[in-house]
Amino acid sequence: MMAVVSATSNGLVENTKENKKGWLSKRTHFTYRWKPAWFEVTETKLLYGENEEEPLKTINLIGAEVEALEGDGAFGWTITPKDSRRTFFLRASNEAEQQGWMLAICEAQLSSREHASNACVVQ
Numbered sequence: 001m002m003a004v005v006s007a008t009s010n011g012l013v014e015n016t017k018e019n020k021k022g023w024l025s026k027r028t029h030f031t032y033r034w035k036p037a038w039f040e041v042t043e044t045k046l047l048y049g050e051n052e053e054e055p056l057k058t059i060n061l062i063g064a065e066v067e068a069l070e071g072d073g074a075f076g077w078t079i080t081p082k083d084s085r086r087t088f089f090l091r092a093s094n095e096a097e098q099q100g101w102m103l104a105i106c107e108a109q110l111s112s113r114e115h116a117s118n119a120c121v122v123q
Helices: 095-111
Strands: 004-008 011-015 020-027 034-041 045-049 057-060 065-068 076-080 088-091
Touching: 020 095, 034 095, 045 095, 065 095, 076 095
Parallel strands: none
Antiparallel strands: 004 011, 011 020, 020 034, 020 088, 034 045, 045 057, 065 076, 076 088
């Protein structure tokens, strides 16, 4: 896998062999406002938090549904963890960044032995 570094409005997004990390917008659970958050893809989880030193929260990627938001013009997508009623709404600053994140999440899912399906489509 090649290392990719792309500039965003909030700083740099890094994609290394181990993980992808950088700033995205996340819609808040209760107020539905968009707030910047630091994200990092690990082997089977998406970590996030208010800054890169403390990504304290996790989204389990094993069996999660990942879908691009069509027609919103904001480069967004959703992640719904398996056996969860909560859906996380995320947004990148451009299409290339959106595709890079969705691909990294897909690769994390496929690399896990626990992932039930070999199907992972990024459109």
